[in-house]
Amino acid sequence: AAGVIQSPRHLIKEKRETATLKCYPIPRHDTVYWYQQGPGQDPQFLISFYEKMQSDKGSIPDRFSAQQFSDYHSELNMSSLELGDSALYFCASSTRGGRGDFYEQYFGPGTRLTVT
Amino acid sequence: AQSVSQHNHHVILSEAASLELGCNYSYGGTVNLFWYVQYPGQHLQLLLKYFSGDPLVKGIKGFEAEFIKSKFSFNLRKPSVQWSDTAEYFCAVYGQNFVFGPGTRLSVLP
Numbered sequence: 001a002a003g004v005i006q007s008p009r010h011l012i013k014e015k016r017e018t019a020t021l022k023c024y025p026i027p028r029h030d031t032v033y034w035y036q037q038g039p040g041q042d043p044q045f046l047i048s049f050y051e052k053m054q055s056d057k058g059s060i061p062d063r064f065s066a067q068q069f070s071d072y073h074s075e076l077n078m079s080s081l082e083l084g085d086s087a088l089y090f091c092a093s094s095t096r097g098g099r100g101d102f103y104e105q106y107f108g109p110g111t112r113l114t115v116t
Numbered sequence: 117a118q119s120v121s122q123h124n125h126h127v128i129l130s131e132a133a134s135l136e137l138g139c140n141y142s143y144g145g146t147v148n149l150f151w152y153v154q155y156p157g158q159h160l161q162l163l164l165k166y167f168s169g170d171p172l173v174k175g176i177k178g179f180e181a182e183f184i185k186s187k188f189s190f191n192l193r194k195p196s197v198q199w200s201d202t203a204e205y206f207c208a209v210y211g212q213n214f215v216f217g218p219g220t221r222l223s224v225l226p
Contacts, residue, residue: 033214042206042216043160056213090159107152107160 002026004108006091012114013081021076021111025093031055032074033105034066035090043090049074081115088112118143120209120217128223129197137192137220139207148210149190151181154219155203163205166190177201199226 005024013019025032031050035043036059045058049068060066063081068074072093078085089112092105123138141147151163164175171183181192190207202224207217 035216042218044216045214058213092160104162104165106162109159 004091004093004106006089006108006111008111009109010112010114012116014116015081015083017081017115019078019081019113021078021089021091021113023074023076023091023093023108025072025074025091026106029093029095029106030072031094032068032072033092033094034060034074034076035092037088037090037110038084039087046076078113083115086113086115118209118211118213118215120207120215122205122207122217122220124220125218126221126223128225130225131199132196133224135192135194135197135201135222137205137207137222139190139192139217141188141190141207141209141211141215143188143209143211145211149181149183150208150210151175151179151190151192152206152208152216153203154206160206163192197222197224199224 004026007022011019023032033048034046036046037043046060047066048056052068064078066076088110090110091108094105120141149166152160153163154160163179164173164181166173166183174180179194181190183190202222204219204221206219209215
């Protein structure tokens with residue numbers, strides 16, 4: 001069965017650079033979630049989109065932005081990268097009826113971002 | 117603020133031992149509850165979930181969890197663990213927002 005696809009799988013950037021992470025949800029899933037998991041830490045919810053609109057916002061820094069496109073894929077844009085941004089960034093997708101309903105989420109393999 | 121706690125940071129068991137991982141949350145309203153597993157080097161996978169109905173839910177790989185509303189708990193259990201269950205286990209709760217617990221690392225000794 002098709003799963004969530006994330007690209008790239010690994011990314012190395014320098015401080016103050018920008019990075020763009022991409023997420024392709026499972027076909028027919030209309031909701032995308034982004035999480036950040038630091039080394040040895042639990043995943044932290046960043047932001048989610050439902051039908052191309054931002055639906056919930058978590059601990060996403062102002063330096064980060066995200067959007068969902070007409071084909072439901074999503075991109076997380078990260079600017080002015082800091083050393084502390086080094087983490088595994090997960091994307092998940094699900095189907096849900098509307099804002100505030102977190103149905104079963106399927107996670108992608110993650111993008112490991114290293115900021116040097 | 118909504119929070120999720122997991123009782124143990126690291127649990128070490130021998131194969132065939134029984135497992136119970138504790139999860140408690142703080143939120144007074146309706147919640148959706150989840151347990152995720154992350155095997156070494158892999159991404160999060162859903163073990164089981166509770167939305168409503170029977171508070172005892174069964175998931176994949178022989179895992180089950182019981183929602184006790186009065187105790188704000190959703191403990192994960194497995195009668196007999198295997199070496200392949202070695203992983204990090206995360207409890208997650210959606211109430212006001214979606215929050216993961218800090219995780220419990222399970223090491224199963226062969």
